[in-house]
Amino acid sequence: MRLTITRFAVSFTVIIWRHVLKKFIHNLYVEFLIMEKQHSYSQVKGVSTGTTILAVKFNGGVIIGSDSRASMGESYVSSKTINKLIQVHDRIFCCIAGSLADAQAVTKMAKFQLSFHSIQMESPPLVKAAASIMRELCYSNKEELQAGFITAGWDRKKGPQIYVVSLGGMLLSQPFTIGGSGSTYIYGYVDAKFKPDMSLEEAKQFSINALALAMGRDNVSGGVVHLVVITEPGVKHIVVPGDKLPKFHDE
Amino acid sequence: MATALQFPANVSTLNNYNDLYPDWTQREVSTGTTIMAVEFDGGVVIGADSRTTTGAYIANRVTDKLTPIHDRIFCCRSGSAADTQAIADAVTYQLGFHSIELDEAPLIQTAASLFRDMCYRYREELMAGIIVAGWDKRRGGQVYTVPVGGMMTRQPVSVGGSGSSYIYGYVDSNYKTGMTKEECLKFTAEALTLAMERDGSSGGVVRLAVISEQGVERQVILGNQLPKFSTV
Numbered sequence: 045m046r047l048t049i050t051r052f053a054v055s056f057t058v059i060i061w062r063h064v065l066k067k068f069i070h071n072l073y074v075e076f077l078i079m080e081k082q083h084s085y086s087q088v089k090g091v092s093t094g095t096t097i098l099a100v101k102f103n104g105g106v107i108i109g110s111d112s113r114a115s116m117g118e119s120y121v122s123s124k125t126i127n128k129l130i131q132v133h134d135r136i137f138c139c140i141a142g143s144l145a146d147a148q149a150v151t152k153m154a155k156f157q158l159s160f161h162s163i164q165m166e167s168p169p170l171v172k173a174a175a176s177i178m179r180e181l182c183y184s185n186k187e188e189l190q191a192g193f194i195t196a197g198w199d200r201k202k203g204p205q206i207y208v209v210s211l212g213g214m215l216l217s218q219p220f221t222i223g224g225s226g227s228t229y230i231y232g233y234v235d236a237k238f239k240p241d242m243s244l245e246e247a248k249q250f251s252i253n254a255l256a257l258a259m260g261r262d263n264v265s266g267g268v269v270h271l272v273v274i275t276e277p278g279v280k281h282i283v284v285p286g287d288k289l290p291k292f293h294d295e
Numbered sequence: 296m297a298t299a300l301q302f303p304a305n306v307s308t309l310n311n312y313n314d315l316y317p318d319w320t321q322r323e324v325s326t327g328t329t330i331m332a333v334e335f336d337g338g339v340v341i342g343a344d345s346r347t348t349t350g351a352y353i354a355n356r357v358t359d360k361l362t363p364i365h366d367r368i369f370c371c372r373s374g375s376a377a378d379t380q381a382i383a384d385a386v387t388y389q390l391g392f393h394s395i396e397l398d399e400a401p402l403i404q405t406a407a408s409l410f411r412d413m414c415y416r417y418r419e420e421l422m423a424g425i426i427v428a429g430w431d432k433r434r435g436g437q438v439y440t441v442p443v444g445g446m447m448t449r450q451p452v453s454v455g456g457s458g459s460s461y462i463y464g465y466v467d468s469n470y471k472t473g474m475t476k477e478e479c480l481k482f483t484a485e486a487l488t489l490a491m492e493r494d495g496s497s498g499g500v501v502r503l504a505v506i507s508e509q510g511v512e513r514q515v516i517l518g519n520q521l522p523k524f525s526t527v
Contacts, residue, residue, distance in 0.1 A: 228460045228461055229460055229461070229463040229464045230463075230464035230465075231461035231462075231464075231489070231493045232461045232462035232463075232464060232465035232466075232486060232489035232490060232493070233462075233464035233465040233467075233468055234464075235465075235489050235492065235493070235524050236465055236469075236485065236489055236524050237468075238525065239525055240525065253468060254464065257463070257464035257467050257468055258464060260467060261463045261464065261467070292467045292468055293467070293470050293471060293472065
């Protein structure tokens, strides 16, 4: 009889424990789901980098500009003064939106291919050629890469041009373009304020205002404003430090 | 014909029904939208677009997102259409009762606090971003914003909804203190037009309302009468 009681007690305990354990594991699972949900609130939408870049065509040239902040995640600024405007040839510049590593790899490759092409042709390359090289690289490697580019420059055939190569490898020519995470906040401003055939001063003011507004609202854009003015005579690099940026009504 | 929710919103991404059924049968009705309110001396100007979407289907292209809460108090709704309608109805009731008890017109701050209390208490369940605006005798025209999460703050100009991200730059650069009623109307109409052009969830017509001591004047700007910009 003692054996029966023991067996009964053991099986009873086992049943109770299985029930308790099941509940415990279920609770853990539910907590895990809740944690997952909470984490998903902080995920950044899309794959844009922490930056604001733009390029504007004006009468006689192009201006290409960017902010100067490189961030890791949303809370650490890894560089306050990085220059995102990369010179791929004498009168052709690129600026990057997306993963900095991918962008540097692509622009390095593009720079090499472009200089080779320019030596073969024995003349300065067309802006469209530079943009096409970027597009080839982006399209063929679209699974691995996470970067979009704005290519702007001046060439003898068509004058000032701006090309944008987006994430999947589409190539588009536009009179002005904006990119990066901070660009969402200035779509309204640039749509309203852009005029074709502006003068150099107007275009500079337009770019500085747009970048300042974006930096004011986007927490992963900031620092100083880098501008590069590309015209037939040459290239000028302008830096506008934070205290010289325009202030708007609530600052 | 916006159907009721069949699956919870956060599970819809896991369902691979996309080839068999159109996506609007599984999506919640949302006022992905652009709303805006501006204070001027003597009242407020409020505006909104008119599009309500269920996924990719526009359930209502002439929605009125400017909801009266009291004689001189309006709210602009963005987020889940069901949530905001329910909250607005509840606050309208509470405010009406309060106003009868007080025997005078309620303050805008009171209305905004009621919205805030509800949005904060049920912040896990709700998805609602609301702008409360109106005119009262104590402080004149006021705009209070109660975004998702349940914060409340008073601002001279406030934008909300999915389309608002695109016009922060425009609003920051073009707003000036001391604008007149006509300037505010023009500013609001232009900002909403710019947002509607860029945001897929905003569109249709622009609905405006001016709330002042004299009362409420409403107007509608149809699609072909919207302000035009050189790039748009």
